[in-house]
Every structure is written in C-alpha cells, then in structure tokens.
Amino acid sequence: MVTLSDVAKAAGVSLATASRAFNGSRDRRVRPELRDRVMEAARRLNYTPNAAAQQLAGGETRSVALIVHTIADPYFSSIAAGVERGASSFGGIVTLASAGNDIGSQVEVLETLTRQRPRALILVGGVRDDPDELARLRAALSHFRALTGAGVAHVGQPVLGVSTVAIDNEPASADLATALVGQGFSRFVVLAGPRDHLTAAARARGFTGAMLAGGATAVEPIHGDFTRDGGYAAMVELLDRDDRPELVFAVNDVMAVGAMAAARDRGVPVPDDLCVAGFDDIVTLRDITPSLTTVHLDLEDIGERAVRLALDDQASGPQTVHVGGSVVLRESTRR
Amino acid sequence: MVTLSDVAKAAGVSLATASRAFNGSRDRRVRPELRDRVMEAARRLNYTPNAAAQQLAGGETRSVALIVHTIADPYFSSIAAGVERGASSFGGIVTLASAGNDIGSQVEVLETLTRQRPRALILVGGVRDDPDELARLRAALSHFRALTGAGVAHVGQPVLGVSTVAIDNEPASADLATALVGQGFSRFVVLAGPRDHLTAAARARGFTGAMLAGGATAVEPIHGDFTRDGGYAAMVELLDRDDRPELVFAVNDVMAVGAMAAARDRGVPVPDDLCVAGFDDIVTLRDITPSLTTVHLDLEDIGERAVRLALDDQASGPQTVHVGGSVVLRESTRR
DNA sequence: CTGTTAGCGCGTTCAC
DNA sequence: GTGAACGCGCTAACAG
Numbered sequence: 001m002v003t004l005s006d007v008a009k010a011a012g013v014s015l016a017t018a019s020r021a022f023n024g025s026r027d028r029r030v031r032p033e034l035r036d037r038v039m040e041a042a043r044r045l046n047y048t049p050n051a052a053a054q055q056l057a058g059g060e061t062r063s064v065a066l067i068v069h070t071i072a073d074p075y076f077s078s079i080a081a082g083v084e085r086g087a088s089s090f091g092g093i094v095t096l097a098s099a100g101n102d103i104g105s106q107v108e109v110l111e112t113l114t115r116q117r118p119r120a121l122i123l124v125g126g127v128r129d130d131p132d133e134l135a136r137l138r139a140a141l142s143h144f145r146a147l148t149g150a151g152v153a154h155v156g157q158p159v160l161g162v163s164t165v166a167i168d169n170e171p172a173s174a175d176l177a178t179a180l181v182g183q184g185f186s187r188f189v190v191l192a193g194p195r196d197h198l199t200a201a202a203r204a205r206g207f208t209g210a211m212l213a214g215g216a217t218a219v220e221p222i223h224g225d226f227t228r229d230g231g232y233a234a235m236v237e238l239l240d241r242d243d244r245p246e247l248v249f250a251v252n253d254v255m256a257v258g259a260m261a262a263a264r265d266r267g268v269p270v271p272d273d274l275c276v277a278g279f280d281d282i283v284t285l286r287d288i289t290p291s292l293t294t295v296h297l298d299l300e301d302i303g304e305r306a307v308r309l310a311l312d313d314q315a316s317g318p319q320t321v322h323v324g325g326s327v328v329l330r331e332s333t334r335r
Numbered sequence: 336m337v338t339l340s341d342v343a344k345a346a347g348v349s350l351a352t353a354s355r356a357f358n359g360s361r362d363r364r365v366r367p368e369l370r371d372r373v374m375e376a377a378r379r380l381n382y383t384p385n386a387a388a389q390q391l392a393g394g395e396t397r398s399v400a401l402i403v404h405t406i407a408d409p410y411f412s413s414i415a416a417g418v419e420r421g422a423s424s425f426g427g428i429v430t431l432a433s434a435g436n437d438i439g440s441q442v443e444v445l446e447t448l449t450r451q452r453p454r455a456l457i458l459v460g461g462v463r464d465d466p467d468e469l470a471r472l473r474a475a476l477s478h479f480r481a482l483t484g485a486g487v488a489h490v491g492q493p494v495l496g497v498s499t500v501a502i503d504n505e506p507a508s509a510d511l512a513t514a515l516v517g518q519g520f521s522r523f524v525v526l527a528g529p530r531d532h533l534t535a536a537a538r539a540r541g542f543t544g545a546m547l548a549g550g551a552t553a554v555e556p557i558h559g560d561f562t563r564d565g566g567y568a569a570m571v572e573l574l575d576r577d578d579r580p581e582l583v584f585a586v587n588d589v590m591a592v593g594a595m596a597a598a599r600d601r602g603v604p605v606p607d608d609l610c611v612a613g614f615d616d617i618v619t620l621r622d623i624t625p626s627l628t629t630v631h632l633d634l635e636d637i638g639e640r641a642v643r644l645a646l647d648d649q650a651s652g653p654q655t656v657h658v659g660g661s662v663v664l665r666e667s668t669r670r
Numbered sequence: 671c672t673g674t675t676a677g678c679g680c681g682t683t684c685a686c
Numbered sequence: 687g688t689g690a691a692c693g694c695g696c697t698a699a700c701a702g
Contacts (some may be wrong), residue, residue, distance in 0.1 A: 001482070003695055014673045019697060031671065048482065051450040052387040053695035056678045061550070063430070070416060072635070074619055077412035081405060084433055093447060094431045095398070098419055112428060115386040147336065147383065228622070252617070262624045284409055284589070284619045289594045300407070340677055349689045354681060363682095388679035391694045565699065 002045045011041035018042075022049070023059070050269055055117065062092040064307060065118040065150075069125050070098055074282045075252070079155060080122050083305020089304075090311070092119065101126055101197075103133040107140045117148050120310035122303070123162075124155040126226070129196040134159065151313030153306045157198045159323030163309045163318045165302050169199055169279075172295045172325035173206030173249075176277060179327045180247060180293075185275065187245040191234040191255055192221040200226060203251040203279055217269065219245050220274055226251070231258030239266050246275060247333065253278035253285050253294055260288070260332070273335040281324070290331035297325045337380045343468075353377075358394070390452065390549065391534070397427040399642060400453040402444055404460050405433055409434070409617045410587070410634065414459050414490060416499040417638020424639075425646070427454065436461055436532075437466040442475045452483050455645035457508045457638070458497075459490040461561070488641045492533045498644045498653045500637050504534055504614075507630045507660035508541030508584075512610060514662045515582060515628075516549030518670055520610065522580040526569040526590055527556040534559060534644035538586040538614055554580050561586070566593025574601050578600060582668065588613035588620050588629055595623070601658035610668040614660070625666035 008018035013034055020030050021038035030038075041047075055061050064087040068076040080096070087094045097113060099105040106123075113121065121144065127134060138161050145152050145162070154164040188211055193200030208218055222237050224230040231250050235258065238244065250256035256278030263270050270276050271290055272334075281296035302323055309319060343353035348369055355365045356373035363375075375380075391398050399422040403411040406517065407538070422429045432448060434440040441458075448456065456479065462469060473496050480487050480497070489499040515523075523546055528535030543553055557572050559565040566585050570593065585591035591613030598605050605611050608624055616631035637658055644654060 001695095005695080015696080016674080016698085017672060020672090023697090024672085029671070032365070046478070046482070046683090048446065049693055050391070050452060052390040052452065053678095054450075054697075055387040056385070056694090057696040057698080058392055058678065059697060066431075071406070071419060072413050072416035072618070074407075074409060074412070077409070077415075078407050078454075080412075080431070081407035081433070084406060084431060088432075091447075093451070096401075096415070096419060096429045096431045097423075098416070111383065112426075114383045115389075116428070117385060117387065143381070147381070259621045264624070282619075284617070287592045288623045289599070295644045336679095350680080351682080351689060351691095352687085355688090358681085363687075369688085385679055385682080388694095389681075391678090391696090392680040392682080393694065394681060482674080 002047050002311040003309060004047070004049070007038060007042045007045055007047045010045060013038060040286050054210055060120040061117055062090070063095050063116060063118045063276065064092050064112045064310070065095050065097065065116065065121045066069045067097050067099055067106065067113070067121070067123045069101055071096060073254070074284050075280055078283065078299035079306075082300035083122055083307055085300065086304040086307025101128060103128070103136050106137060110140050114144055114148055114170050120151040120153070120313070122153050122305060122306045122310055123160075124306070126156055126197045126199040127143045127159065128199055129201065147186035151310035153310035153313060155302055155306050157202065158320045159198065161318065163313045164320050165309060166320050166322045166326045167199070167297065167302070167307045170206035170320050171200035173203045173279065174210035176249070176279070176295050176327045177207045178214060179329060180196070180277065180333060181211060183242075183333065185247040185333075186216045188216055188247040188249060189217065189219045189238060190221040191231055191250040191259055192223050193226045193230065193250060193251045193255065195223050197226060200251045207249050219243060226255065228254045228258035231255030232262045233264035235259035236266070239263070239268060244274065248276045250272060250276065250278050252282040253282045253292060256292055256294070257285055257288060271332050271334050275335075277333055281328060290334070293330045293333040295325035295330055296328050298323070337382050339382070339384070342373060342377045342380055342382045345380060346372045348373060362586045366522050370644035396452055396454040397425070398430065398451060398453045399427050399429045399645070400448045400451065400456045402432050402434055402441065402448070402456070402458045404433060404436055408589070410615055411459060413618065413634035414638035418457055418642055419633035420635065421639040421642025438463070438464060438471050445475050445479050449479055449483055453485050455486040455488070455642065455648075457488050457490065457641045457645055458495075459641070461491060461534040462494065464533050464536065484649070486645035488645035488648060490637055490641050492537065493655045494533065496653065498648045499655050500641045500644060501655050501657045502534070502632065502637070503657050503659045504537035505541035507662075509545035509615065510540045510616070511584070511630050511662045512545035513549060514664060515612065515652060515668060516546060516551055518668065520582045520668070521551045522554065523551055523582040523584060524554045524573060524580045525556040526566055526573075526583060526585040526594055527558050528561045528565065528586045528590065530558050532561060535586045542584050554578060561590065563589045563593035564663030568595045569596035571601070573601060574598070579609065582654045583609060583611045585611065585613050588617045588627060589614040591627055591629070592620055592623060606667050606669050607635050612668055616663060625669070628665045628668040629663055630660035631663050633658070
C-alpha cells in the first residue's frame with residue numbers, strides 16, 4: 001500500500017507539501033512546479049488517499065448516511081437516487097442502511113452509523129405516531145447529531161426536531177380530493193394504511209377533509225399495511241362489505257396497485273364500477289392499466305434537497321422546506 | 336467526543352484492556368469482572384467506537400461497496416436490498432455508488448471507493464462488449480483488488496476475471512422460448528436492447544436460438560435502450576413495419592412494459608393481436624395488465640450471494656456461481 | 671511558500 | 687491477565 005509519504009519521498013518534498021498539493025490548504029499554497037511533481041509521483045506510484053486516515057487526522061468526512069425502510073421499495077430507491085446525486089455533487093459517497101419502521105432497529109442502525117462519523121444523515125420515511133417511540137427516536141437523533149456533529153435531515157413529517165424536507169401530504173391530498181369532487185365523485189373510502197403511520201394519516205386526513213367539504217360522503221376507512229399486499233387485502237375487505245363507494249383512495253401508489261389487482265381478481269372493473277386513486281406517482285407504475293390517478297412527487301429532487309438541508313444543518317441549524325405534490329388525473333378515475 | 340481511553344480511565348483500566356474488553360483479542364482475554372466494568376463505563380459515557388480509527392489501527396473494515404447503474408431501477412434496487420442483507424449479516428454496512436455503464440465513470444467511481452478501503456466490492460450490471468473498455472474495467476478491478484485487498488464480486492456475465500454471480504441468461508431465455516414454442520408461437524421478434532450489452536445479447540441469443548430450434552422464424556431484432564422508453568421506442572418501430580410477428584420478446588421487464596404501453600397507444604391489443612414476454616420478473620411490475628410472461632430471477636438472493644462470494648474471494652480467490660431463472664407464463668402470452 | 675512536529679483514536683506488539 | 691509504548695496514514699498547527 002503506497003502512502004502519501006511514499007509519494008512525498010518520490011517527489012522529493014515533505015509530507016506536508018505533498019498533502020497540500022492534493023487538497024490545497026486554504027491559506028497555504030504550493031508552487032505549481034512542486035505541485036506537478038507531487039501529482040506525477042502520485043500517478044506513477046498509483047497512490048490513493050486513505051479516507052480513514054484523512055478523517056482521523058481531522059480532514060472532512062465525505063460520507064452521507066442514508067436510512068430507509070427498504071431500498072427495494074421504489075419510493076425509497078427513487079429518493080436514494082436523489083441522495084446519491086446530492087452526495088456526489090460534493091464528492092461524497094452514500095452509506096446505506098435499512099431499518100424497518102420499528103424504532104428499535106432504527107436506533108440500532110443509528111448506532112452503527114455513528115461509528116462512521118458521517119458528514120450528514122438522511123432519514124427517510126414514516127415515523128410511527130406513538131409518543132414514546134417518537135421521543136426515543138428524537139432523542140437518538142439529537143444524540144447522534146451532538147455526538148458526530150453531522151448534519152441531519154429527515155424526509156417526511158416535521159416532527160423529529162431536525163431539518164426536514166416536509167412533504168405536504170395533507171394539502172396535496174386535499175387537492176386531489178378537490179379535483180375528484182369536481183369530477184362528480186361523492187361516496188368514497190380511504191385505504192388508510194397503518195393506523196399509527198403519520199404520513200398515511202396525513203394523506204387520509206387531507207383527502208377526507210376536502211371530500212367532505214366538497215359535499216361527498218365517506219364510508220369507514222380501512223387500515224392495513226403500507227404495501228401492495230396491504231392494498232390488496234384492504235380492497236378485498238372493502239368488496240366484502242355490503243355497501244361499496246364509487247371511489248377508493250389508497251394512501252400510496254403501491255397500495256393502489258394492490259387494490260386494483262384485488263378488484264380485477266374479484267371481477268370489479270376499474271374505473272367502470274369503481275375508481276381508484278393513489279399517491280406518489282411511482283415511475284415504474286406509470287404503465288399499469290388503467291393508468292393511475294395520483295399525486296406526483298419529485299422523489300429524486302426530494303432526496304437531493306435532503307442532502308443540501310443536512311449539509312446546511314451543520315451551519316444554520318434545523319430548517320424545514322416544504323415540497324408539494326401535483327395532482328395527476330388519469331384513467332383510473334375516469335367517469 | 337468520548338474515546339476509548341476515556342472509557343478506560345473511567346473504568347480504571349488501561350487503554351489496552353478496554354480495547355480487548357470490546358473486541359476480545361484472539362489470544363489475550365480479559366477477566367469478566369474488568370470486562371463488565373469497561374462495558375458499563377462505556378454505556379455510562381455513551382461511547383461509540385470510531386470506525387476510521389479502528390480501520391487505521393489495523394482492525395477489520397466492515398463496509399461493502401456497491402456499484403450499480405442507477406439505484407432507482409428496480410432491478411438494481413432489489414439486488415441492493417440483498418447486498419444490504421448480506422452486509423448486515425456480518426455487521427457490515429454498504430456504501431453505495433452509481434455509475435452509468437460507461438467505463439469512464441465506472442473507473443472513476445472505483446477510484447473514489449478505493450479511498451474507503453472497503454472489505455468487499457460488488458459490481459452489478461451489464462458491461463459493454465467493447466474489448467477495449469472491457470480490458471480497462473478488468474484492469475481497474477484487479478488493480479482495486481490488489482490495492483485494497485478487498486474481495487470483489489460481479490453480478491452479471493463472468494467476463495471480468497473476478498468472482499461472479501453469473502446469471503444464466505442464455506439457458507433461461509432458451510427455456511422461455513421453448514415454453515413459448517410449446518404454446519404454438521412461430522414468428523417472433525426480439526427487442527434486443529443496446530447492441531453491445533452483454534446481458535442483453537445473451538438473452539437475445541438464448542431466446543432466438545431455442546425459438547429457431549423449435550421451428551419458429553425470426554424477424555430482424557430491434558435494438559435500443561435497456562429502459563422502459565427504449566422498449567416503447569422499439570415497439571413503435573416494430574409496429575411501423577409492414578410485417579408484424581405474433582410474439583415479442585423484450586430482453587427485460589421494463590422494456591417489455593414500455594413495449595406494451597406502445598402497443599396500447601397504437602391500439603394493438605396484447606395478447607390478442609400481439610404477445611409480449613420479458614425477463615427479470617420485477618416485483619413492482621407484477622400487477623400490470625396483461626400480466627407479463629417473463630423469467631423469474633431471485634434478485635435479492637443474488638445480491639446476498641454476491642456478498643458472500645466477495646467475502647470468500649479474499650480467502651479462496653475468484654469463483655463463479657451460476658443462478659438460473661424460472662419461466663413464468665402469464666397473460667401477456669396467452670393464445 | 672516549505673518543512674518539522676504533534677497528534678487524531680485505536681489495535682497490537684512487547685514487557686511485566 | 688494487564689499495562690506501556692508504538693504506529694496506522696494523514697492533516698494541522700507551528701516554525702523557518
């Protein structure tokens with residue numbers, strides 16, 4: 001393993017000069033001639049800096065830690081792509097960790113990431129509404145922040161006391177509802193996801209509120225998993241009931257797709273007998289038929305912003321930026 | 336920032352003892368009583384080891400580097416989920432980097448990852464068939480291996496001279512073709528993806544060979560991007576031709592979905608007027624209609640195996656494990 | 671501008 | 687068993 005001092009020796013300069021040649025110290029500069037000699041020696045010897053040593057010696061860390069529920073979920077992987085872009089824009093790399101949405105593993109993952117002393121931490125995804133768990137996570141997060149000095153940003157609801165890219169679920173869902181009321185829908189149901197899931201709850205609330213305000217009537221919401229299968233199960237439950245509304249709002253796209261699959265399996269045509277809408281506008285799902293009415297979110301951009309926010313956090317402290325969604329009316333709610 | 340020596344002081348032992356209390360040195364052991372005192376002090380002081388220091392001091396690295404084309408693509412994100420599982424099974428974390436499939440950025444990313452001195456590197460995804468570029472990548476990879484001592488594994492075709500999880504594209508595609516011939520298909524076309532893409536080529540070759548062997552006839556394959564839009568464009572091109580085969584094989588699922596979208600837009604019903612098959616069995620795409628005939632790949636498992644292979648690589652040198660796919664006949668090729 | 675020196679936090683020889 | 691001392695590769699004060 002060739003080290004910087006090997007390079008320095010080969011170039012006939014001191015270690016310090018070699019170091020400065022690489023990452024031009026702010027105040028101290030190096031004569032171009034020497035700099036070139038160092039760079040050439042480095043190339044000749046095939047030198048690659050050791051990030052661990054740099055970090056230990058007080059250099060800046062260039063890693064961004066990212067916590068998601070599962071990277072296999074398109075919602076998270078899209079955001080991850082944005083985070084990745086944000087990180088590489090300043091020469092950083094992303095260290096990925098997944099934790100379910102149980103606080104236990106989230107805290108555990110946080111501890112593992114603490115060892116890395118990353119420059120920034122992005123936590124993506126819904127948090128449970130349980131006050132205890134919320135408090136635990138807040139504590140772990142602020143502890144992490146204090147300990148590592150890293151910037152922290154959360155993507156989701158602004159309830160963690162850290163910088164957050166707040167997705168305006170409630171107004172966006174309301175917009176969707178308004179558009180749908182405008183299309184003449186009146187009786188609806190919400191496939192509301194997990195009972196204590198903040199994001200799910202916000203979407204359900206926004207949608208329901210605006211529908212009711214528009215004169216529509218709601219049937220009892222159905223809870224379940226925030227997944228495709230959760231959507232499927234919820235739809236089955238709905239179809240087993242006596243009264244069936246004309247519109248189903250699933251709080252995310254994958255649930256909506258599951259719900260449509262269930263309807264199909266039960267022989268209920270969408271949108272003819274039943275209309276369905278989702279939320280997120282997942283790219284991979286844009287080609288399903290009927291095409292899904294939903295709320296578009298620029299997920300990659302959200303990830304990128306989260307990185308910027310986390311980086312700023314180090315300087316300016318916690319901030320919140322809001323991002324909206326835009327209603328996309330498609331076939332699944334065509335009357 | 337509390338360090339190990341703080342802990343040692345608080346526990347009234349030496350630094351060395353504290354270190355051994357944490358990660359029990361092979362030969363040297365610590366009296367249980369002291370060990371407990373150290374652990375308690377650590378907890379009390381909220382000590383977290385510094386990974387960079389550990390690495391620098393000669394401890395083992397616990398990071399697995401992962402290179403994908405884009406993490407937003409479900410193919411890659413599924414594999415990434417497996418890699419993540421594999422890494423956390425030994426307490427490791429994954430550092431994610433994306434590089435297109437141009438060698439330039441791949442080599443550049445490799446250089447960035449070299450700084451991290453990871454324990455293992457997983458490179459996922461198609462490589463271009465250009466001999467020059469292939470050689471460059473092989474060189475960069477073996478250089479990386481030599482330099483960092485990390486285990487390396489590749490997911491794809493075994494052409495890089497490193498351990499690889501080889502996806503048996505050709506036989507699997509042949510199986511698909513055989514099944515389809517059995518259904519009575521005779522005239523077909525392949526949406527073949529990029530011209531110099533090894534994986535795409537292998538799939539096209541396997542499929543075409545078996546179809547021809549089964550007595551079917553091929554029309555000129557259509558090349559394009561390995562993406563949804565590439566599939567769409569290819570299908571448009573196909574439909575603009577005079578003669579239209581009865582079966583279209585897209586070399587991956589996202590292309591197949593794009594192709595089906597194009598057929599739909601052009602008013603060509605699938606599977607009635609035209610049948611479509613894909614490859615990968617992407618989870619998110621399982622609910623599209625008509626459901627897609629494809630070759631199932633256990634992507635998460637593939638990612639996990641890649642990690643094991645890379646870890647073994649450090650000891651036993653390059654190996655290749657083959658993974659097959661299984662044909663899944665669904666609606667999109669129903670006669 | 672450039673070189674010398676002192677650590678960063680920890681694992682690991684060595685002595686005891 | 688335990689502790690003292692050294693060094694991993696590098697950056698950041700200090701001097702010159």
